[in-house]
Amino acid sequence: MENKLIYSSSPHIKAQRTTRRIMIDVCIALLPATIMGIIYFGLYALLLVALSVAFAVIGEYLYLLIAGKTFKEITDRFDFSSVVTGLLIGLTIGTNYPFYTPIFGSLFAVVAVKMLFGGTGKNVVNPAIAGRVFIFISFQWAVGAWLFPAIGSVFGQTAETSATAVVNVSQGIIPKLSVLDMLLGTGMQGCIGETCKLALLAGGIYLAIRRVINIMYPFIYIALAGITTVLIFGFDFALFLPSILSGGLILGAIFMATDYTTTPNTTLGNTVYFVFLGVLTAVLRYATNMETVSFAILLMNLTVPLIDKFILNKPFGYKKPQKAKEAK
Amino acid sequence: MKILEPKHFPFGSKIHGTKLSKNCPIEKAPAPARVYISVSQHIGAPAIPVVNVGDKVKKGTLIAEASGAISANVFSSVSGTVAEIRDIVNGLNQKQKYIIIDNDFKNEEEFLPPLGDFEPNTIIERIRLAGLVGLGGAGFPTAVKLTPKNPLDTLVINGAECEPYLTCDHRLMVERTDDIYKGIKYAARALNVKKIVVGIERNKPNAIEALSAFDDLEVVSLKRQYPMGSEKHLIYVTTGRKVPTGKMPFDVNCCVLNIKTVLAAYYAIEKDRPLTETVLTVSGRGIKEPKNLQVAIGTPFSELIAYCGGTSDDTVQIVAGGPMMGKALVNLDQYVRKTDSGILCLKAHETYAESPSNCINCGLCARKCPMRLMPMYIESFALSGDFKEAERYGAMNCIECGLCAYNCPAKRALVQSIVYAKTKIKEMKNGK
Numbered sequence: 001m002e003n004k005l006i007y008s009s010s011p012h013i014k015a016q017r018t019t020r021r022i023m024i025d026v027c028i029a030l031l032p033a034t035i036m037g038i039i040y041f042g043l044y045a046l047l048l049v050a051l052s053v054a055f056a057v058i059g060e061y062l063y064l065l066i067a068g069k070t071f072k073e074i075t076d077r078f079d080f081s082s083v084v085t086g087l088l089i090g091l092t093i094g095t096n097y098p099f100y101t102p103i104f105g106s107l108f109a110v111v112a113v114k115m116l117f118g119g120t121g122k123n124v125v126n127p128a129i130a131g132r133v134f135i136f137i138s139f140q141w142a143v144g145a146w147l148f149p150a151i152g153s154v155f156g157q158t159a160e161t162s163a164t165a166v167v168n169v170s171q172g173i174i175p176k177l178s179v180l181d182m183l184l185g186t187g188m189q190g191c192i193g194e195t196c197k198l199a200l201l202a203g204g205i206y207l208a209i210r211r212v213i214n215i216m217y218p219f220i221y222i223a224l225a226g227i228t229t230v231l232i233f234g235f236d237f238a239l240f241l242p243s244i245l246s247g248g249l250i251l252g253a254i255f256m257a258t259d260y261t262t263t264p265n266t267t268l269g270n271t272v273y274f275v276f277l278g279v280l281t282a283v284l285r286y287a288t289n290m291e292t293v294s295f296a297i298l299l300m301n302l303t304v305p306l307i308d309k310f311i312l313n314k315p316f317g318y319k320k321p322q323k324a325k326e327a328k
Numbered sequence: 329m330k331i332l333e334p335k336h337f338p339f340g341s342k343i344h345g346t347k348l349s350k351n352c353p354i355e356k357a358p359a360p361a362r363v364y365i366s367v368s369q370h371i372g373a374p375a376i377p378v379v380n381v382g383d384k385v386k387k388g389t390l391i392a393e394a395s396g397a398i399s400a401n402v403f404s405s406v407s408g409t410v411a412e413i414r415d416i417v418n419g420l421n422q423k424q425k426y427i428i429i430d431n432d433f434k435n436e437e438e439f440l441p442p443l444g445d446f447e448p449n450t451i452i453e454r455i456r457l458a459g460l461v462g463l464g465g466a467g468f469p470t471a472v473k474l475t476p477k478n479p480l481d482t483l484v485i486n487g488a489e490c491e492p493y494l495t496c497d498h499r500l501m502v503e504r505t506d507d508i509y510k511g512i513k514y515a516a517r518a519l520n521v522k523k524i525v526v527g528i529e530r531n532k533p534n535a536i537e538a539l540s541a542f543d544d545l546e547v548v549s550l551k552r553q554y555p556m557g558s559e560k561h562l563i564y565v566t567t568g569r570k571v572p573t574g575k576m577p578f579d580v581n582c583c584v585l586n587i588k589t590v591l592a593a594y595y596a597i598e599k600d601r602p603l604t605e606t607v608l609t610v611s612g613r614g615i616k617e618p619k620n621l622q623v624a625i626g627t628p629f630s631e632l633i634a635y636c637g638g639t640s641d642d643t644v645q646i647v648a649g650g651p652m653m654g655k656a657l658v659n660l661d662q663y664v665r666k667t668d669s670g671i672l673c674l675k676a677h678e679t680y681a682e683s684p685s686n687c688i689n690c691g692l693c694a695r696k697c698p699m700r701l702m703p704m705y706i707e708s709f710a711l712s713g714d715f716k717e718a719e720r721y722g723a724m725n726c727i728e729c730g731l732c733a734y735n736c737p738a739k740r741a742l743v744q745s746i747v748y749a750k751t752k753i754k755e756m757k758n759g760k
Binding site for chain 2: 004005006010015016018019022077079119265313317318
């Protein structure tokens with residue numbers, strides 16, 4: 001027995017939480033939104049999501065194979081983060097996108113944004129957001145407006161045809177859709193996974209219960225985005241719920257903005273980050289109405305190193321060195 | 329009955345792991361045929377052997393004398409003959425001088441001279457003579473702790489025993505309550521303090537009950553929140569005082585003593601017995617029968633493991649001490665020291681030994697760190713060799729409790745890197 005003793009540094013017991021477990025939790029949390037997206041938009045939605053997930057994983061494998069790892073090594077250390085990336089890209093495109101867009105988007109996100117920077121945990125911006133923005137910039141010519149789900153409005157009036165709810169909100173117009181419809185995503189234009197807010201919120205609650213995310217941060221983000229919108233349009237509180245229930249705000253707040261790698265490391269830093277994010281999203285929505293959540297998160301991702309540089313924890317029992325008052 | 333609530337401390341965390349032996353009464357382990365007593369079982373200079381090969385010794389005979397202010401006497405734990413004095417590379421991969429004594433099983437005992445009075449100075453001198461060190465694991469000579477630079481007003485007794493598996497302090501508090509109480513009173517007398525606080529974690533209700541029977545002790549029932557047994561945190565939750573960074577407990581007029589230390593003080597003062605025995609827990613899923621044992625210092629670990637029924641075949645790791653801060657053994661050539669509080673035989677599923685992957689910046693280590701450090705930065709500075717920056721981020725404040733590495737989802741060896749940084753920073757300072 002003696003010669004097989006494992007020598008290791010303390011601690012000798014570890015918590016069961018692993019990176020892989022966290023990523024699988026995120027995938028599970030995204031399932032309701034994926035299922036609702038497929039119910040709303042049909043089998044083509046399933047194809048798009050499947051393609052984006054498949055090519056995100058293929059991208060990671062290809063990169064690591066080229067980098068000289070064996071297939072078994074990659075599988076052993078596979079942490080499911082590329083599945084999350086692929087899933088998020090698939091959920092943030094519409095069913096009017098050509099089938100090749102998620103392929104390019106996923107490959108770009110995983111290879112150029114994540115793996116080239118050193119893999120999981122080393123990326124500067126969130127790969128899924130970068131992939132989404134990449135698709136938006138590169139393939140906008142191929143698509144028109146967002147599509148309506150196959151199920152029409154259940155609770156409200158007839159859906160508008162001219163503009164999406166988020167465009168309405170950004171112009172200070174209260175959408176004609178009822179709040180319940182917006183929550184369920186029925187009768188509302190949007191991309192596959194963003195439409196059913198209820199499913200996204202359920203996923204968020206799952207993540208909070210599993211302690212993967214701190215529910216306070218998405219809450220700060222969503223609430224502040226709503227409040228800022230209300231303030232911009234002169235205390236029009238009727239705008240509050242429509243503004244937070246339209247567009248990609250909830251998906252972005254729960255699943256993209258909370259990405260560990262691209263958020264600050266301290267509680268205070270995170271609060272600062274999400275406050276700025278909320279205000280920035282609302283202001284960007286006012287100024288333009290294209291991909292505001294994605295660009296806001298992308299922009300704030302780049303400020304994270306700065307926040308982490310200046311907002312640090314003070315050690316327990318730390319006292320500010322007393323400056324000599326007699327110097328004067 | 330004085331059971332107090334602790335002050336709220338928002339950091340640290342619960343850790344899994346059970347106390348397998350919490351209901352096992354303390355047993356006396358059979359005396360070994362040969363004991364291996366190290367001369368450096370404490371922080372500070374190694375003691376100098378005062379016996380020669382072939383000398384007859386009794387249990388309690390001084391065999392190595394303290395060399396300097398921070399050092400401690402070492403006593404023989406059996407009666408017999410000194411067989412060898414030589415350097416041994418022990419199971420922790422440390423080269424130390426050992427005095428090896430063959431037991432003659434006559435059980436002759438030598439006592440310290442009886443005390444004439446119980447004045448503070450007499451007590452402190454007795455504790456110094458008896459070779460008492462901090463038995464919680466640090467091994468700092470107790471007599472030095474009892475002679476602080478500034479007057480103290482509070483004595484904090486550490487009965488937290490926050491490490492999983494370990495139950496020896498728990499059993500002592502339940503079984504030898506009166507002796508511990510007397511030991512506490514002597515320590516308070518030596519320090520000339522009135523206020524005595526005992527911190528015990530909530531998972532030991534019978535220990536809390538036992539010690540709260542004494543009117544002049546304030547028992548604080550601590551939350552199950554590792555690392556409550558750390559001096560600085562224990563002082564904070566029991567008295568509300570924060571030990572400033574880089575300072576010691578006496579800077580906030582407190583002294584922290586472990587349960588086993590005060591018990592040893594009682595034996596030294598009233599029974600005139602030097603420190604020759606200790607109580608430790610043999611536990612872990614790998615051991616057949618987990619037990620709390622009273623053992624002679626210098627007993628080989630292998631004999632204690634054999635006494636507890638041996639290990640199962642799938643034991644992968646043997647740890648001296650607790651699972652969070654203890655040291656893994658490279659082989660079984662390890663012998664009980666004064667400061668040992670446990671021998672753990674862990675199976676693979678208990679240790680979750682996974683290879684480390686990239687840091688994902690989740691910030692969990694910083695959120696859990698009881699010292700409010702940012703282990704991920706210190707680690708990356710340590711790995712890239714920037715020790716100045718590591719120091720600026722507070723590496724020296726690390727108490728090595730292990731919570732960061734315990735919680736890390738990427739399973740990075742954070743403590744190891746921080747300890748490495750600390751060593752390098754110390755070297756840098758000494759070099760100047």
